Amino acid sequence: MSNVFYQEKFEDRHNGPRSTEAQEMLSFLGVQSLDELIEQTVPSQIRLKKSMSLPKALSEKAYLAKVKQIADKNKVFKSYIGQGYYDVTVPGVIQRNVLENPGWYTQYTPYQAEIAQGRLQALLNFQTAVSDLTGLEIVNASLLDEATAAAEAMFMLYNARKNKDANTFLVTPNIFPQTLDVLQTRAVPFGVEIRVADIDAANLTDDVFASFIQYPAADGTVSDYKAFTTAAEAKGITTCVAADLLSLALLTPPGEWGADVVVGNSQRFGVPMGFGGPHAAFFATKDAYKRNIPGRIIGVTSDASGNYALRMALQTREQHIRRDKASSNICTAQALLAIMASFYAVYHGPQGVKDIAMRINDLAKLLDKGLQALGYEQTNTSYFDTLRIKVGEYIGGVKSEALNHELNFFYHEDVVGISIDETTSFEDIQTIVKVFAKVKGKNVSDVDLEGLVDSLGDSIPAELVRQSSYLTHPIFNSYHSESEMLRYIKSLESKDLSLCHSMIPLGSCTMKLNATTEMVPLTWAHFGGLHPFAPVDQTSGYMQLINELNDWLSEITGFAKMSFQPNSGAQGEYAGLMVIRAYHESRGDNHRDICLIPASAHGTNPASASMAGLKVVVVKCDEFGNIDVADLKAKAAEHAANLNSLMVTYPSTHGVFEESIIEICEAIHANGGQVYMDGANMNAQVGLTSPGFIGADVCHLNLHKTFCIPHGGGGPGMGPIGVAAHLVPFLPNHEVVSVSGDQGISAVSAAPFGSASILTISYAYIAMMGADGLTNATKTAILNANYIKARLEHHYPVLYAGANGRCAHEMILDCRGFKNVGIEVADIAKRLMDYGFHAPTVSFPVAGTLMVEPTESESKAELDRFCEAMIGIRQEIAAVEAGEADQKENVLKHAPHTADVVTADDWNRPYGRQTAAYPLPHLKVNKFWPSVGRVNDSQGDRTLICSCPSIEEYAEA
Known part of the structure; x- marks a missing residue:
């Protein structure tokens, strides 16, 4: 038969298992076909009755031709608009070796510090540069954009105010309009009054808890605010300043004239405008606020051998730990863009x-x-x-x-x-x-x-005029030729495990392939060079892409319309809840403020509900990890008069398609509430079911999970929300560019379409996969997960499963029983590094467990390699259980093992060097070495150093 009509499918490149491998895996599971597995896994009552209506899948070549035509519709004029967005020159060495390099953009958030020292150092460099330029001591490792960073500052200063009766935030009239828009949105749930008035001491009335200054002002004016901040401090009123980071090379830094917080955008440090993002915002503050500052902080500590090491510090502040008591709901930051900005500072x-x-x-x-x-x-x-x-x-x-x-x-x-x-x-x-x-x-x-x-x-x-020095650390004074810069970038990259090395089996985080073809258009000038406030007739290419993506995602989710403004998953949660709030208010139901949240929910859920001004009521889960339907119905009925919403993740956070989900949605609706679905696990839904079909009213999508935007070491992210028809009028609007109707809530992010430039990635994924390809990806993700479950369940207890013993796209391995012999789940996570893997999600949603998600992009060979590693570790634990290995001096407790440790002259451990370094034969051919030993977390929290220390300073600390 002729091959004349053959066309290679992108789907075959995206999905890992070959057809013969998939059949072997199905046989191992005891089923005849993939469809039989899906029937056993996804409840029949929620399965879609017909295929999604999407355009025919394009080949990679055809897609690039199409997207080139779309890009050419954008007119890239010289932009002098300003207002927080400026054209830049991206140094080629940074564009090629960071932005376009999967060794940087496929990394995960650096929760496992020992295999993340490169990006941790780059982010510490970012913190140091911001600290130096702003004149403040504590800096985080980036936020989403300047406007939301300003809102985070307002919230932090409000919570920390000395006069608890004060509820007014004094804001300069000379502020970027998008920042004022977001401040007003964030102020509503807490009853904070935004008072726009001159930055004058006469306006520091008793009801003011803090003030906000734009520096330089929105119109470009540069003014001296020293007398104002002095007067404010005398009254116990704090000051937040939004500063242009580049201007601070010439201007006196706000930290020197009395600012308590300085926020802004690092976009001018070599990150393209991209029609609004992604860009890394910064947040700098005084040491007194180090336990209140939102976002992640990179800190200096030491490893098990006493060597310099970095880690994410003070994580007990995070929403995963504190839930509705967290200082912020932020989860995704803009790490990749902060890394680019930090390298810009290093290079120049x-x-x-x-x-x-x-x-x-x-x-x-x-x-x-x-x-x-x-x-x-x-x-x-x-x-x-x-x-x-x-x-x-x-x-x-x-x-x-x-x-x-x-x-x-x-x-x-x-x-x-x-x-x-x-x-x-x-x-x-x-x-x-x-x-x-x-x-x-x-x-x-x-x-x-x-x-x-x-x-x-x-x-x-x-x-x-600035008198103080900045960027004095040797790191910023050593790599100014391209040869030196290239080697420095590569030296940091080599310390980090990414998807270039092995699968990253993180449950709930969906670390799948970020295909090269999906990434290519991102750096084209016709997408990167547009200002977000450019005249609409210059942006028709972007509008075509956004409108088509809206149609496709609406079809995929079963909703009426999407809003692309939220630029992270947590931001999507917040936006969705604020839309629900506006809907209730439009019906006169202002009193509806109760949000039901299952005990198993992501930590961002209760944190987002709290930020939206809602009261969280926790719903129990049963012994199988499912929502306790009786408890949910009882609490929905009890709070019917004030029920605002339910936040639910589907499949559940425990990795199961709960049979009762439709009944759950109906119970909420019957009691006057709305159903918010967390889209974190959308990778198990696409093409098989949908939030709209199940009965949800709103759902955010983590485009950096299901729809292939890379994680970038902790961001960029996009968290657009889809809503049912009755919620469409309330989708977020924007002060500068109208993107919704008269009833739309005010902005939730700085740019009208969030981090618009990375929408090109998800657009590419859907365009090249088509309806059948997307559905097959979901089926393959479920196959891969159940294959791992079947291979490991005889070695590790698997906590939850569906009615037929199947998991969804992820599963939870129970490691709590090993505590009997002194082995903690963290020991398994660290030992996995010696086997060349990043650990699965640790202790979430159940303490002492590992949540594993392989995604559809991993081949059978890679799945087997991971399973062999987990089985090998189980055998090492068995040696401890049998008394063959000491409970304290064993290969797990000392993991991970660095090359320095293994090759040291002295070796006095009760196991061999080969066991430490090469627990499986294939590692001798392809070994990833952790660059530091186990990191000392408690030391880092006791002595927080969040900027690059000199050797002398570190030794003294």
Whole structure:
């Protein structure tokens, strides 16, 4: 038969097992076909009756051709809009070796520190750079965007306020509009009043708990706030400042003039605008707030041999631990982008960063003088990069002529705002002057720009010129040639285990293939170079992609419409609950504030509910890990008058398709509530069932899980929400770009479409998989999980299973029984590193367990390799149980084993070096060495060091 119509399927590249391997696995499970396994796993009452209606799957080549056509519809004009987003030059060594490198973008959040020292160091560098530039001691390892970071600061300062009767947040009128929008959203659930008024001591009334300053201001003005912060401190009122990180190379840092918190965006440090993201926000504060600061903190400690080591510090603050008492619901950060920004600071160093800032400032001053020479009034007497030009009757002409030259400015009434950036050249200034000259009937040659260069003067008042040093650590002063920078990046990369090395079997985190073809368009200028507030006629390519993705995800989820604004899973949870809140209020049900949450739920669920102003009522789970339906019905009835919602994960957090899910949804609806479905486990639903079909009203999707956006060491993420028709009017709107109707809640993120540039990845995945491919991926994920379960259940108890003994796409291995001989689940996690694997999810949702999720992308060979590692560890535990190995001096307790330890001259352990390093034969051919031994967590928490210490400082600490 002719092969003339053969076309390679992307599905066959995405899914791991070959057809013969899949059949072997099915035979091992005792079933004839994949469909028979699905029938035993997914309850019949929730299975879809027909296939999803999606476009035919494209080949990789055809997809790239299509997405190129879409990209070309975007018009990449020179952007001088500013307002928190600026064009940048991404150093090629960073773009190629970090952003485009799966060794960096496929890493997981660094919870297992011993195999994450590279990204931990890069994130510590980020913290150090931010600490130096802002002048504050404690910095986290990034947040989602500037606006949400400002909201996190407001929430932290509100909780820490000395006057508990004060509920007013004083906000400068000169604030980025998107930041004010998000602040107003976050303020609502807590009854915080956002008072927009001048930053003046006279406005520090007794009801104010904190103030917010934009520095430089939204219009570009640079002002001295020292007297204001002094007056505020005297009244016990704290100060939050949103600062332009690059400007702080020239301006006095807020930490030096009295700020308690400094937030902002590191986008200017070499991260493209990307139509709004992803970008790493920063959050810096005083040492007094180190246990209140949201997000992750990287800290310095030591390993078992006393060597320098890094870890995520103070994790007891996190929502996974504190749940509804957490300081924030944030889970995904923007680690990959923070890493890029940190490498930008390392590559350029203090002088390079200052040179870039000075060049921007000089070009702004040159433009100022050039426009004044044409007779225009520039109203900012002091500024860093942004001018305000009063043009009066010429406003229409300026707009028209700017567009003719493919320039975007910021317009407000009869004022034109122009923000200069790193990519601006002398020739660009000439073009801008030419535009303004033509509007007045003049010629650019009327202005001698070259002659003006030598008389630029100062635009920053002497009292605001930075005097203190920054980026003084050797790391920022050592790698300025590309050869040195490349080697430094690679040296850190080599310390980290990623999907390049082996499967990362993290339950609930879905570490699947991030295919190269999915990633390619991400770095194209036609996606990366657009400002999120660009005129709509310049963004038609993005709008086509977003609209098509909306249709596809709506079909996949069974919902009416999506909102792409939430830029993390936790942000999606919060947005969904705020939409439900708005729906209830529209019906006069303002009193509905009870949220039912199963005991097994993700920690972000109760934390998000708390942030949305809801009271959490916990629903019991039965002995099989399922929601206790009787308890749920009783609590729904008890709270019927005030029931707001149920937050439920499906399949359950225990890895089971609960038979009673439809009954559960109906019980909530019968008592006036709405059903919020956590989409963390959507990878087991796509094509087989859907949240809308089951009966949910809203669901967020972790696009960085099910839909292939890579985890990037802890972010980027996207958490769009899908809603049923009755909730569509309440989807998030945006102050600058309208994306919803009149009833839409105010913004939940800074950009109208969240981290829009990475939507290209999920778009690619769906386009190349098609309906059948997506469904087969789900089936394969379930096959892979049940294969591992069947191979391991004779060695480890598997906690929960469905009615037919099957798990969904993940399972829980019970390791609690090993405590009898002193073996903890953490010992197994560390020993897995010696076998070349990242541990499954540790102690969630049940303490002392491992939650395993293989995903559909892993081959049978890789699944077997993981199973052999787990069986090998079980045999090592058996040796302890039998008394053949000591309970304290054994290979698990000393794991992981570094090359330094194994090759040391002294070896006095009761097991051999070969056992330590090569527990299975294949490791002699392909061995990943942890770079440090077991990390000392308690030491790191006792002495928190969250910026790069000198050797002397570390030794002293």
